Amino acid sequence: MRKVTVFLLINTFLLSGCWDQRLYKELSVISVIGIEGHIGDIKSYFAYPSSNSDPTKYIVLEGTGKTLRETRIDANKKTEQTMDNAELTTLLVNEESAQKDLYALLDVYYRSAQSPMNAKVVITKGSPKKFLEIKDTSSKEIGEYYYDLITAFEDATIYPKTDLEIAANLMYSEGRDLGLPYLIISGDHGLPKGEGMALFNGKKYTGEHLTLRESIFAILLGYRKANFVELAYMWDKNEKKVQVGFNIIDFKKKKKIMQDGDNIKVQYNINMPIVLTEYPPNHLDQEDERKKLEKFIKGKVEKDIARMFKTCQEASSDVTGIGEDIRAYHPQLWREGKWKDIYKDLKIETKVNVDIVRSGSIR
Structure with a gap:
């Protein structure tokens, strides 16, 4: 035991320090x-x-x-x-x-x-x-x-x-x-x-x-919702300006890629439950009022997504990763030519279903 102890003590003096240490x-x-x-x-x-x-x-x-x-x-x-x-x-x-x-x-x-x-x-x-x-x-x-x-x-x-x-x-x-x-x-x-x-x-x-709003939809479609999503629009309702604000609770998307000859179409079906954070007219306990508001938000979101894809396609930038699905599930399309040439001419359609699940504490 003494020999082992002496051996270890001697070795401690032979050990080098941290050769790569930086102070x-x-x-x-x-x-x-x-x-x-x-x-x-x-x-x-x-x-x-x-x-x-x-x-x-x-x-x-x-x-x-x-x-x-x-x-x-x-x-x-x-x-x-x-x-x-x-x-x-x-x-x-x-x-x-x-x-x-x-x-x-x-x-x-x-x-x-x-x-x-x-x-x-x-x-x-x-x-x-x-x-x-x-x-x-x-x-x-x-x-x-x-x-x-x-x-x-x-x-x-x-x-x-x-x-x-x-x-x-x-x-x-x-x-x-x-x-x-x-x-x-x-x-x-x-x-x-x-x-x-x-x-x-x-x-x-x-x-x-992309604009900030277009960037949000690029992330939602190409990646996934992070901690939160806040959006706001202005609605010209009955010749009055009405502010509409909401948070997206979830963003469920289904992507379908269809080919008809040389024409390729990508279709997104989106379910988007939201909680309303700003809407002064109220009356959201009335089903007709809710349906009108949901239709307005649906139209705005679909237009923003369309503008986002238009900018991406004109720039030949596939930030949403459509090419990953083409390569994985439609290899024949991938092999037919350069993907970016196909991407620029893609027809992309988006159908959004908006559901107001919460409208705040005041009805």
């Missing part, structure tokens, strides 16, 4: 990165906290180069510490940069073992530098601010739950295209604002984006 005091921990330009002439912005006591204070380093790695090397020369992206939460990519090849811009992060694969990828209107100039308007650390902002949109069924890993898979997917959050700068204070979903065709941003 925070020696690092500039990057939480948000902005990218603009193209490979060959590119610029990156790196945001990291400058105060341990106040998380809202941060520094933005700017780096230029021919590659993303060069921009990081250039920015690193401007700080007394080594930059580290182990706590990266968000990548902001300029929309013009993403139109050429988004994967080429993100490759450096996929190849780094330190890069968190759950970091959000966002498309910005204009330079991402503007989106890093919100020091006086946010009470959070900037990385936390953007992560929470995008997560809130995901919970509201406006953006799909997407990160670096999911984005890479979808950029190489043949049956579904990538959709990413699209942000603009709005208001006097220059705050970031969600503007809809950026539509991709393969690895390239198409230059088109």
